[in-house]
Amino acid sequence: MTITATLEVFRCAPGGVDGRFESYDVTVHDNATVLDAIEAVWANHDRSLVFRHACHHASCGSCGVLVNGSEVLPCIVDLADALRQRSPVRVEPLRNLPLAGDLVVDVTGFFERMLASTMSITRTAEDALPLDADDDGGRSQAVSVPDGLARFNRFENCVECGICISACPTMATDERFRGPAMLAALGRARAESADPQQREHLLDLADGEHGVWRCHSSWECTQRCPQQVDPAESIMEQRREILRRRFRRRVR
Amino acid sequence: MAVSTPSGPSRVRSAGRWFDVRHRGPGTWAYALNRITGLALVGYLYIHLAVLSLLARGPGSYDRFVDLVRSPLFLALDLVLIAGWLIHALNGLRLTVVGLGFGVRAQRTMLVVATGAGLLALVVSAVLLFGD
Ligand code: SF4
Numbered sequence: 001m002t003i004t005a006t007l008e009v010f011r012c013a014p015g016g017v018d019g020r021f022e023s024y025d026v027t028v029h030d031n032a033t034v035l036d037a038i039e040a041v042w043a044n045h046d047r048s049l050v051f052r053h054a055c056h057h058a059s060c061g062s063c064g065v066l067v068n069g070s071e072v073l074p075c076i077v078d079l080a081d082a083l084r085q086r087s088p089v090r091v092e093p094l095r096n097l098p099l100a101g102d103l104v105v106d107v108t109g110f111f112e113r114m115l116a117s118t119m120s121i122t123r124t125a126e127d128a129l130p131l132d133a134d135d136d137g138g139r140s141q142a143v144s145v146p147d148g149l150a151r152f153n154r155f156e157n158c159v160e161c162g163i164c165i166s167a168c169p170t171m172a173t174d175e176r177f178r179g180p181a182m183l184a185a186l187g188r189a190r191a192e193s194a195d196p197q198q199r200e201h202l203l204d205l206a207d208g209e210h211g212v213w214r215c216h217s218s219w220e221c222t223q224r225c226p227q228q229v230d231p232a233e234s235i236m237e238q239r240r241e242i243l244r245r246r247f248r249r250r251v252r
Numbered sequence: 253m254a255v256s257t258p259s260g261p262s263r264v265r266s267a268g269r270w271f272d273v274r275h276r277g278p279g280t281w282a283y284a285l286n287r288i289t290g291l292a293l294v295g296y297l298y299i300h301l302a303v304l305s306l307l308a309r310g311p312g313s314y315d316r317f318v319d320l321v322r323s324p325l326f327l328a329l330d331l332v333l334i335a336g337w338l339i340h341a342l343n344g345l346r347l348t349v350v351g352l353g354f355g356v357r358a359q360r361t362m363l364v365v366a367t368g369a370g371l372l373a374l375v376v377s378a379v380l381l382f383g384d
Contacts, residue, residue, distance in 0.1 A: 069275035095269075169283060172269035217347050219279030219359065233356050240353025 006088035016099040034074035050102035061159030094166035117185035164221035180221035180231030187234035
């Protein structure tokens with residue numbers, strides 16, 4: 001069985017120049033996801049469509065877009081569900097990040113922030129894993145993480161998709177706001193660190209007018225995050241820690 | 253490390269995002285309402301001060317003004333003012349508690365309670381205003 005859907009896809013040149021919506025009719029399998037439909041646009045209508053994806057199962061975090069106005073990973077949204085919400089299905093790039101073209105945003109600045117949180121992106125960790133290419137892909141081998149590497153392993157759950165950056169209304173007017181994902185990563189890194197100095201340093205990074213105090217509590221990050229990271233709660237917890245620290249310094 | 257782009261939308265258009273509640277959750281409704289009521293209450297404060305300055309022109313002009321604001325139209329506007337004040341005050345309490353890191357997990361419950369309490373207080377206010 002197949003379904004036919006019309007997709008209204010945002011198209012633009014780098015920097016958002018010449019932004020417009022273009023409509024495409026696609027016919028796909030009836031259990032197709034919205035990402036499958038986007039791929040069908042690329043395959044059957046316009047090979048110049050710029051979009052990003054990798055894993056197809058919500059672990060790479062690269063395909064994030066707005067579907068019918070809400071931030072989602074289109075690889076886990078059924079096209080049929082999206083159609084029930086709105087027809088034609090509207091697909092737009094994430095907000096609050098520079099537009100690189102069509103559905104792709106430039107995540108360089110965002111990834112730099114994630115790096116600064118001391119929670120590294122995957123590549124660093126993967127390259128360093130001692131997998132032997134000659135055996136069965138390393139499946140039968142116990143993969144041991146070298147000493148000290150554990151801290152580079154990414155912030156569990158967060159797939160660095162940028163959905164929370166797009167969903168945050170405060171992010172729209174303060175580009176220096178560190179943003180939900182970085183603040184949550186800082187909280188996570190602090191929880192993991194046993195080194196008191198490092199813990200202080202991480203709390204310093206979260207503090208300040210562009211840090212946890214810039215959040216104005218819309219809770220959209222937590223609401224939209226596809227991985228239940230709950231950045232808002234982490235932001236509020238770090239505020240409490242910062243206040244506790246200030247109080248302790250005063251009374252000492 | 254700028255996340256946004258210099259060729260991005262203007263600041264005014266970006267600020268429009270604060271009030272764009274389409275496809276957003278209850279948290280954003282509270283966020284937008286808090287901002288709108290905050291701005292409106294500041295505006296009201298200036299009107300209030302201007303009205304009070306009528307007193308400086310003698311009791312006659314002030315009394316004439318008070319007669320005017322006793323009309324049903326102005327009483328209805330009073331109710332709007334009370335609604336705005338209730339939203340800002342009750343949600344403000346919730347944000348103060350949660351924003352300092354307390355009861356974070358109960359923020360949604362607090363929103364429901366604040367909405368209920370606000371509606372109740374608004375009904376009571378309406379009865380008191382229009383009751384006799
Ligand atoms: S916190 Fe959630 S929404 Fe934000 S980047 Fe990580 S996975 Fe995506």
